[in-house]
Amino acid sequence: MSRPGIRAAGNVLNLKPELWDSHFLRACRGEATKRTPVWLMRQAGRYMQHYRGIRSGRSFLDLCKDPALASEVTLYAREWLDVDAAIIFSDILVVLEALGLPLTFATGDGPVLGKPIRDGAAVVALRDPLTAAKDLGYVHEAIRRTVTGLPADIPLIGFCGAPYTLAAYAIEGGSSRQFAHTKTFMYRDGGAWNALLARITAALIPYLNAQIAAGTSCVQVFDSWVGHLTRADFIEFVQPHLRTLVAGITPGVPVILFGTETSHLSDLIAACGADVIGVDTTTDLSATWERCGGPTRIAVQGNLDPCLLLGPRERLLKAADVVLAAAGGRPGHIFNLGHGVLKETDPEQAKALVQHVHARTTR
Ligand code: CP3
Numbered sequence: 001m002s003r004p005g006i007r008a009a010g011n012v013l014n015l016k017p018e019l020w021d022s023h024f025l026r027a028c029r030g031e032a033t034k035r036t037p038v039w040l041m042r043q044a045g046r047y048m049q050h051y052r053g054i055r056s057g058r059s060f061l062d063l064c065k066d067p068a069l070a071s072e073v074t075l076y077a078r079e080w081l082d083v084d085a086a087i088i089f090s091d092i093l094v095v096l097e098a099l100g101l102p103l104t105f106a107t108g109d110g111p112v113l114g115k116p117i118r119d120g121a122a123v124v125a126l127r128d129p130l131t132a133a134k135d136l137g138y139v140h141e142a143i144r145r146t147v148t149g150l151p152a153d154i155p156l157i158g159f160c161g162a163p164y165t166l167a168a169y170a171i172e173g174g175s176s177r178q179f180a181h182t183k184t185f186m187y188r189d190g191g192a193w194n195a196l197l198a199r200i201t202a203a204l205i206p207y208l209n210a211q212i213a214a215g216t217s218c219v220q221v222f223d224s225w226v227g228h229l230t231r232a233d234f235i236e237f238v239q240p241h242l243r244t245l246v247a248g249i250t251p252g253v254p255v256i257l258f259g260t261e262t263s264h265l266s267d268l269i270a271a272c273g274a275d276v277i278g279v280d281t282t283t284d285l286s287a288t289w290e291r292c293g294g295p296t297r298i299a300v301q302g303n304l305d306p307c308l309l310l311g312p313r314e315r316l317l318k319a320a321d322v323v324l325a326a327a328g329g330r331p332g333h334i335f336n337l338g339h340g341v342l343k344e345t346d347p348e349q350a351k352a353l354v355q356h357v358h359a360r361t362t363r
Helices: 023-028 049-055 060-064 067-081 094-098 120-124 129-135 137-149 163-172 180-188 190-214 231-248 266-270 285-291 306-310 313-327 347-361
Strands: 103-106 110-113 156-161 218-222 255-258 276-278 299-304 333-337
Touching: 023 218, 023 333, 049 060, 049 067, 060 067, 060 094, 060 103, 067 137, 067 347, 094 103, 094 129, 094 163, 094 190, 110 163, 120 190, 129 190, 137 156, 137 190, 156 163, 156 190, 163 180, 163 190, 163 231, 180 190, 190 218, 190 231, 218 231, 231 255, 231 266, 266 276, 266 285, 285 299, 285 313, 299 313, 306 313, 306 347, 313 333, 313 347
Parallel strands: 156 218, 218 255, 255 276, 276 299, 299 333
Antiparallel strands: 103 110
16 A cells, blocks of 8 residues: 655645745645755744743643634734744643653653553553544644645645654653663564554544645654664554555655654655655765665655754854855755754744745745
């Protein structure tokens, strides 16, 4: 089972010409653009005063579950930064909550998932994937509201966590450095492992397709921690599930696959059917592109180190030029960071970066 690449599919969603021909969607298809599109992973968040104002007095999850506020946060960041795409404000972990794992975000500690999954019985006890996807209707409602507030030529990106990264959170019960529980589970009980990833994937496919039906015209799959695996483990334990996920996504919608520290896996990730490969800071953008088939086959997104936003302006803009030089003006480059905006970032630095990329690349 596979899905026609975005270049072959055509405008099957019947997007309006302004959206279809937007810088961002053209770049996803590997077409030439009048300037390099740019957006920033985690562009809406704690580094912005507007976000902190809306967030104060409520929990992060309450904010995610309020479609009017989630939409406002999304639209504000998009407009203030003047980026070429919006990404819906939510989190990858809401899917695990919908599958039945209690989720909390403790201040300073990151996410906590109660009832971590440590055996096959816990996988069987997860909620039905279709019911889980339906319970995420608040995300779909936030998307419907957001697309009505966006300029006609600005796409909205939907997203989810990848099967591996979500399984890792479910098994560890939160963030981890070594992923020891995850790997132990994987090596010890391949049957339960595959059942868990299949269950997560079965929730992700209807969840993403409902995001698309609600108005997102691109989706990004965050496989944040898959870079901790060897090639052999990726092929055995992850690739079949990632392929199934991508194959299940509505044809004609570009799929961006992103993971950190995945330079040793990029060709395998691309082979899962990605239209765009997200490149992290530690990975060479140009070499990755060539390894994944070059610009005639795939687009690339990345990869400025988010820490550069914390440093002097001159160094930041020079480093942006280095990323642009690595892309070399080839069609199909989407400028982004190599990972999310850090909360210590001065928003003016982010805005200056966006302006700089636009000015440097206007053709
Ligand atoms: O990019 C955007 O503007 C959209 C929003 C978005 C969030 N999380 C909001 C968020 C997206 C795309 C994500 C994805 C996400 N969430 C990932 C994949 C991306 C990556 O960074 O690799 C992961 C691993 C998560 C899980 C997650 N959510 C963690 C580890 C944390 C804690 C981080 C921290 O610094 O405390 C979150 C919380 C989270 N997700 C916040 C935001 C704005 C901070 C919440 C708050 O306190 O207000």
